[in-house]
Structures are given as structure tokens and as C-alpha cells.
Ligand SMILES: Cc1cc2nc3c(=O)[nH]c(=O)nc-3n(C[C@H](O)[C@H](O)[C@H](O)COP(=O)(O)OP(=O)(O)OC[C@H]3O[C@@H](n4cnc5c(N)ncnc54)[C@H](O)[C@@H]3O)c2cc1C
């Protein structure tokens with residue numbers, strides 16, 4: 001069913017009894033041409049573009065829990081393209097362009113809201129770094145506005161401009177950046193994939209690979225063996241474990257990232273703001289909650305919950321930037337398991353196992369990456385060649401030295 | 417999470433800094449093995465041997481075995497001792 005204003009009117013007038021489940025709930029078949037492992041944003045988007053753009057039929061997405069129950073439904077929904085290095089630049093640029101038309105593409109409201117994203121600088125060095133970053137963004141064809149302190153004050157007057165320790169020296173605004181409805185993205189891609197005939201198989205965990213003579217012949221799952229010569233891994237925080245089942249050790253650590261939301265308040269923050277001192281960023285959801293987060297806790301974790309020191313740190317950073325935050329009551333906090341690569345950039349590549357492909361290492365940036373990641377992974381799976389805008393996300397860059405260390409912090413996931 | 421430092425007793429997580437997997441203690445001589453040493457990680461969901469520094473305490477480097485699925489600390493030893501015991 002395609003959604004339209006007429007549908008809403010018709011169903012509204014008839015008591016909303018005729019809405020159908022948005023996707024089927026099929027049992028897995030014996031064999032598929034392509035199996036996507038992981039029903040998060042990336043897995044669902046990959047299946048959608050594989051079926052739609054490349055006309056691949058007979059695709060399954062295998063999800064160990066329920067669709068969208070992973071990070072895609074736990075993130076703070078910031079979408080931006082203000083990275084620094086070639087490789088990251090063209091990829092996130094492509095993704096941001098796709099966000100702009102995603103609701104139309106999927107016929108599903110993902111509530112993408114280009115409300116802008118402001119990165120702040122608190123000293124001359126940071127300001128120079130932002131200028132450099134902004135130039136890189138402009139050279140990529142993206143939008144970037146370098147602001148002095150007075151312009152920042154006019155744009156976000158409620159920040160603490162008199163902070164003696166962290167005065168606001170300026171900022172870099174990307175007007176085309178913003179936020180989206182995370183669940184809506186998962187559901188939109190799921191529905192789109194289902195409409196194109198993809199089997200979305202839930203409660204189906206991949207527990208092993210069958211590899212013969214170096215080539216993939218199938219996957220073991222909790223719902224039985226599934227024959228396939230081609231599989232794509234898109235399991236975010238579980239990437240290392242899944243790859244280990246194929247005998248691979250990856251340049252990835254799994255870390256917990258926490259996020260927070262306050263009770264709903266009246267509209268007060270109409271953009272996304274990122275503090276330059278201590279990792280803190282904030283936006284306001286359409287429901288009114290102030291949504292914010294900071295750094296990963298900083299140690300390997302699969303616990304999906306963090307510890308109190310980071311809660312305290314994030315609250316302190318928020319208060320240093322925006323003292324009015326102290327009046328809001330925090331409602332909830334939660335954690336998600338992030339696949340932190342050793343240089344802070346993702347991997348979309350083939351693996352040493354013929355027919356087995358890898359999508360992972362998304363670090364802090366995996367939600368904004370969803371459309372381009374799905375499209376690039378689908379391109380790789382369908383054609384065997386990397387998409388141009390994702391060609392630098394190679395697995396062998398850790399051997400060749402062509403690293404994508406945007407933060408320039410070295411092989412330390414908790415420094416990215 | 418609290419870590420029992422062998423020198424300072426049980427202290428709050430805030431006092432410690434995480435470096436990474438304890439495999440970093442075994443720096444290889446062979447340049448070909450460097451890539452794995454620097455970048456590859458077992459990243460287990462369960463027991464993980466790792467290096468922490470008691471940054472705002474005695475500043476000792478510690479070899480900590482911790483369960484990454486539960487955050488339970490299973491053992492803490494001075495990293496130096498672990499290096500000396502490794503043949
Ligand atoms: C608190 C938090 C805030 C974030 N904020 C942002 C942000 O503001 N902007 C941004 O761009 N990014 C953000 N991210 C990062 C982003 O959410 C992730 O990088 C991205 O969602 C990961 O891709 P995914 O959606 O495919 O992952 P997921 O939704 O986690 O999907 C992976 C799926 O694989 C399944 N799976 C795992 N193992 C198996 C198996 N063996 N068999 C079958 N299925 C399996 C899981 O159940 C899961 O559903 C944030 C992350 C967190 C945790």
C-alpha cells in the first residue's frame with residue numbers, strides 16, 4: 001500500500017480498521033541469492049537498494065531480534081556532512097543528499113529536518129580547525145558557514161557566552177544538516193524492502209558460516225541452515241563476533257555510547273549544537289524532549305548500559321555550555337553498542353572469504369550514514385565493485401596505511 | 417564500575433583511564449606482525465584482558481580481566497608483573 005493523504009482520510013473516516021501490517025513476517029526459505037545479516041538501518045537500507053536499484057530478487061534480511069531494535073532505534077539522530085578527510089567527505093556528502101529526498105523515495109515520512117548543526121570553537125586553535133573543516137566541506141560542495149562569536153550569539157543566544165573557562169570563540173554551521181526520526185528510517189526501509197519482495201526474517205540469529213574452499217556456501221541460524229553464496233554483514237556492535245565466525249579478527253572494538261532525554265519542554269533549541277570542549281551535543285525532538293549525549297564510556301562493552309561517570313561528565317559539559325539545562329528534568333538514559341573502528345571510519349568491503357562482505361565500524365556516525373551506506377553496500381554486493389563515494393572504506397587500509405583518522409587521534413577508539 | 421588497584425584498594429572508575437587490549441603488552445619484533453598488533457582486536461563479548469592506568473591515583477599500569485558483557489572485574493594485577501611472568 002502506498003501512503004497518501006487520501007488513504008489517511010479514507011481510513012480515518014472508516015475507523016482506521018483497514019490498515020494492514022506494514023510488512024510480512026515470513027519464515028526463512030531454504031536458499032537465497034543474497035542474505036543480509038542484521039535488520040538495523042544499514043541492513044534494511046542495503047536490502048532495499050539491492051532489490052530496487054539492482055533488481056536482485058530472492059533476498060533475505062536475517063535479524064536476531066526485531067527490526068530496528070538495535071542502534072538504529074537508540075541513536076540521537078544527528079545527520080550532518082561536516083567531516084574533514086577525503087573519503088569521509090564524499091561519502092557523508094552523498095548521504096546528506098540522499099536524506100533530503102528520503103521521505104519521497106520511501107513514500108514514508110522519516111521526518112528529516114534540516115535544522116542546521118553548529119559546531120563550536122572555544123579557542124583560536126579550534127576556530128582555525130573549524131575554518132579548515134568548513135573549507136573542506138565547501139570544496140566538497142557541501143554547505144558551511146564560519147561564524148564569529150557575535151553571529152553565534154545571534155543564532156543561539158542561550159549559550160553561556162561569559163564562561164571564563166570555555167568562552168565561545170566561534171562556530172561552524174551546516175544549514176543542510178539536522179535530525180530525522182530514527183525508527184521511521186528503519187520502518188521506511190523495511191517497508192520499502194518488503195514491497196520489493198525482500199524477506200525480513202526476525203528472531204533469526206546467524207550463528208555460523210559454512211565456507212568451502214574459501215567460498216561462502218551458507219549461514220547457520222537459530223531457524224536452521226540457509227543456503228547462499230553471498231552474504232553481507234551489517235550487525236553494528238556485533239561485527240567482531242560475527243566476523244570471528246568466519247575466522248576473521250577485525251580492527252574494531254565494541255564500546256557503549258549513552259544518550260539522554262529530558263521531559264518534554266516547549267520549543268527552545270531549534271538546531272543541533274555541539275560543544276567543542278568535552279564531547280557534548282544536543283537537539284530537541286519533535287515531542288519536545290531535549291536529546292543529548294557525549295563520548296563513549298571509553299572501555300570495551302557489550303552491556304548496552306553505561307556507567308555513572310559518563311552521565312556526570314555529559315551533565316557537566318551540558319551545564320558549562322547551556323546553564324538553562326539545569327532546570328530541565330532528565331527523563332531517561334540508555335546505551336547502545338557501537339562498532340568503533342581503530343581509525344574512526346567505517347568499512348564497506350569484501351572479505352578474504354569469497355562471497356562474504358562487510359559493512360561495519362560505524363562509530364558515532366552510523367545513523368547519518370544509513371542511506372549512503374545501504375546504497376554503497378548494495379552496489380558492492382550486486383556488482384562486486386565499491387561505489388565511488390565509498391571506495392576509501394577499505395578493510396586493507398590498516399595494512400596499507402591509507403587510514404581515515406578524521407580526529408587525528410591514532411589507534412584509540414576512545415579518542416575518536 | 418570500580419577497580420581494586422593492587423596498591424590503592426577499591427577505587428571509583430573516574431580515577432582510571434582505559435588504554436585497550438592487554439595484547440598491547442606483547443609488542444612484536446617482526447615488522448610484519450605490527451599491523452595486527454596495532455589494529456586487530458579480539459573484542460570478545462565476555463572475558464577481556466585489558467590495560468588500565470590508575471591515572472589520578474598511583475599512576476600504575478594495571479592488567480585487568482573484565483567481563484565486557486556484565487562489566488564485572490575478574491582480576492587486577494600490576495601490568496609489570498604480568499610482563500615479567502610472560503616467557
Ligand atoms: C546512543 C547512541 C547515539 C548515537 N547517535 C548518533 C547520531 O546522532 N548520529 C549518527 O549518525 N549516529 C549515531 N549513532 C550511531 C548509529 O546509531 C549506529 O552507527 C548505526 O545505527 C549502526 O548501524 P545499524 O543501524 O545497522 O545498527 P543496528 O540498528 O544496531 O543494527 C544491527 C542489527 O544486527 C542485529 N544482529 C547482531 N548480530 C546478529 C546476528 N548474529 N544475526 C542476526 N542479526 C544480528 C542486531 O540485533 C541489530 O538489530 C549513535 C549510537 C548510539 C548507541
Ligand SMILES: [Zn+2]
Pocket residue numbers: 421422423424425470473474475476
Ligand atoms: Zn593505584
